[in-house]
Amino acid sequence: MIRFADVHKSYRVDGRDIPALLPFSLDIADGEVFGIIGLSGAGKSTLIRLINLLERPSGGRIFVGDTEMTALDEPALRAQRRRIGMIFQHFNLLASQTVADNVAFPLRLAGERDEAAIRARVDELLARVGLSAHAGKYPSQLSGGQKQRVGIARALANRPSILLCDEATSALDPQTTASVLELLAGINRELKLTIVLITHEMDVVRRVCDRVAVLDAGAIVERGTVADVFLHPQHPTTKRFVEEALPEEAAGALAPFARIPGRLLRLSFRGDATTSPALARIARETGVEFNILAGRIDRIKDLPYGQLTLAMQGERVDAALTALREAGIEIEELPR
Amino acid sequence: MNPLQKLFPNIDDWGEIGRACIDTLLMLGGSLALTVLLGLPLGVLLYLTGKGQLRPMPKLYAITSLLVNILRSVPFIILMIVLMPLTYALVGTKLGIRGAIPPLVIGAAPFFARLVETALREVQQGVIEASQAMGASLWQIVRHVLLPEARGGLFAGVTVTAIALVGYTAMGGAIGSGGLGDLAYRYGYLSYKSDYMLVTVLLLVVLVQLLQMWGDRIVARYKRY
Numbered sequence A: 001m002i003r004f005a006d007v008h009k010s011y012r013v014d015g016r017d018i019p020a021l022l023p024f025s026l027d028i029a030d031g032e033v034f035g036i037i038g039l040s041g042a043g044k045s046t047l048i049r050l051i052n053l054l055e056r057p058s059g060g061r062i063f064v065g066d067t068e069m070t071a072l073d074e075p076a077l078r079a080q081r082r083r084i085g086m087i088f089q090h091f092n093l094l095a096s097q098t099v100a101d102n103v104a105f106p107l108r109l110a111g112e113r114d115e116a117a118i119r120a121r122v123d124e125l126l127a128r129v130g131l132s133a134h135a136g137k138y139p140s141q142l143s144g145g146q147k148q149r150v151g152i153a154r155a156l157a158n159r160p161s162i163l164l165c166d167e168a169t170s171a172l173d174p175q176t177t178a179s180v181l182e183l184l185a186g187i188n189r190e191l192k193l194t195i196v197l198i199t200h201e202m203d204v205v206r207r208v209c210d211r212v213a214v215l216d217a218g219a220i221v222e223r224g225t226v227a228d229v230f231l232h233p234q235h236p237t238t239k240r241f242v243e244e245a246l247p248e249e250a251a252g253a254l255a256p257f258a259r260i261p262g263r264l265l266r267l268s269f270r271g272d273a274t275t276s277p278a279l280a281r282i283a284r285e286t287g288v289e290f291n292i293l294a295g296r297i298d299r300i301k302d303l304p305y306g307q308l309t310l311a312m313q314g315e316r317v318d319a320a321l322t323a324l325r326e327a328g329i330e331i332e333e334l335p336r
Numbered sequence B: 001m002n003p004l005q006k007l008f009p010n011i012d013d014w015g016e017i018g019r020a021c022i023d024t025l026l027m028l029g030g031s032l033a034l035t036v037l038l039g040l041p042l043g044v045l046l047y048l049t050g051k052g053q054l055r056p057m058p059k060l061y062a063i064t065s066l067l068v069n070i071l072r073s074v075p076f077i078i079l080m081i082v083l084m085p086l087t088y089a090l091v092g093t094k095l096g097i098r099g100a101i102p103p104l105v106i107g108a109a110p111f112f113a114r115l116v117e118t119a120l121r122e123v124q125q126g127v128i129e130a131s132q133a134m135g136a137s138l139w140q141i142v143r144h145v146l147l148p149e150a151r152g153g154l155f156a157g158v159t160v161t162a163i164a165l166v167g168y169t170a171m172g173g174a175i176g177s178g179g180l181g182d183l184a185y186r187y188g189y190l191s192y193k194s195d196y197m198l199v200t201v202l203l204l205v206v207l208v209q210l211l212q213m214w215g216d217r218i219v220a221r222y223k224r225y
Helices: A043-053 A073-082 A099-108 A115-128 A144-156 A172-192 A202-208 A226-231 A236-245 A278-286 A317-326 B001-005 B016-047 B056-071 B077-080 B083-090 B095-123 B125-133 B137-149 B151-175 B182-191 B194-222
Strands: A002-013 A016-028 A031-040 A059-064 A084-088 A160-166 A192-200 A211-216 A218-224 A263-270 A289-300 A303-313 A331-333
Touching: A002 A043, A016 A043, A016 A192, A016 A218, A031 A043, A031 A202, A043 A059, A043 A160, A043 A192, A084 A144, A084 A172, A084 A317, A099 A115, A099 A144, A099 B137, A115 A144, A144 A172, A160 A172, A160 B125, A172 A202, A192 A202, A202 A226, A202 A236, A202 A289, A211 A226, A211 A236, A218 A226, A218 A236, A226 A236, A226 A263, A226 A289, A226 A303, A263 A317, A278 A289, A278 A317, A303 A317, A317 A331, B016 B056, B016 B095, B016 B137, B016 B151, B016 B182, B016 B194, B077 B083, B077 B095, B077 B151, B083 B095, B095 B151, B125 B137, B137 B151, B151 B182, B151 B194, B182 B194
Parallel strands: A031 A192, A031 A211, A084 A160, A160 A192
Antiparallel strands: A002 A016, A002 A059, A211 A218, A263 A303, A263 A331, A289 A303
């Protein structure tokens, strides 16, 4: 478990303290994929660097497992850092070393001298990320996605229990992003690794994260399971992130339907609710009529979900809504 | 009369020119090796203690930097004269190849140290951060990240320094260190034998060309990645 207890961070600039992260506490459970989303300057790079103490907090305590990171001396901290892998937006590979030597680097840093053991481990890691054929190449000969795979192999070399992802897909095109995220999700599943990732894209959070915290101007303004935050965003910043991922949710997207009569509703289906024909059944039973204005079916990580925006009218709309809620469908009434 | 004699009538002893060449190469090789040995750690120190770097130490940086600047701003011929007592104390003579090497090294090492500092600053900050995240110690970062990543720039620095040293050795000739500069000064300048001057200048030009080509080849090899 990663635990922040009353942590805050400010930078001293020209003799004045500029706050980067306001006091917060946060627990990240073992084996989960935890996303931190925020705009640039919100403090998310600082937050993720607090975990391996690349940034020192100005106050508060940080635990990784049972170890209080903030209480360690230099050698002990270096030993702990070897147990925490990290990948970066710009990959940060050694340009002067081959792919194999880049992956072997953390092993050598940790004092491994047995070259045969190093080679075996490197082969295993490169196979996992699908780069076995590129072991002898230099980073400059690889594409962005391949570089990030090398970064992932390198981060896993010392069998860490935690993987930190610093905007790991922000420099990649959408297709490559998808394949790198898939790789990360697979690693989380198979190695039971805790992953903390920071991003400015809600779509990244939706695809791989279990829980998410929304960071705005140095404060965590919203947190929860991705399904809750994604389907029912509360804070304006969160709403903006969701709207970016789902353009049809944007304010004003429904304006063209202003003339359609009835109550404007947003129905969210999750998991089992997506597979039962509740809406049609209840409409028949209550005699309400509805008009679908927008809709989508997708996944939040492994959870299927659907969202329908519709205009509903009839004598017994309230009864229909009650029945829908009983069927496990979440309903939000939209202003019109 | 062979064509060489026709071209350079005053040169009767080509062997002397050959010996001067060897002296120059010995001075160059010896002083370059020591310059790198001394300048590299000095450059690393400048880099590490600089503002915003891995071990910022403003006072140490300011003192080292000032020392380097002072040594670099004294013209070499004057530095050589000023350093004579130290040279004598170090190697037991102020003359010849041995007498030339201490001032050459003291003159060139600060220059090379600055080039090292600049080359190290070219190393991406992110790569250093990544190795910190992997639990690398300061020494491991210097040895396995900074120096290998900067080696293109470092070899370019060695080349520039070697060429500067060729110039320094020639100046050393004026005050008795031997080599091609000595030849040019004694025969070419003091005895008005301009063909000596021409030959030594030609040889120095060739030497500098060879150094530059050698350096460019090595730098290009490390730029391949």
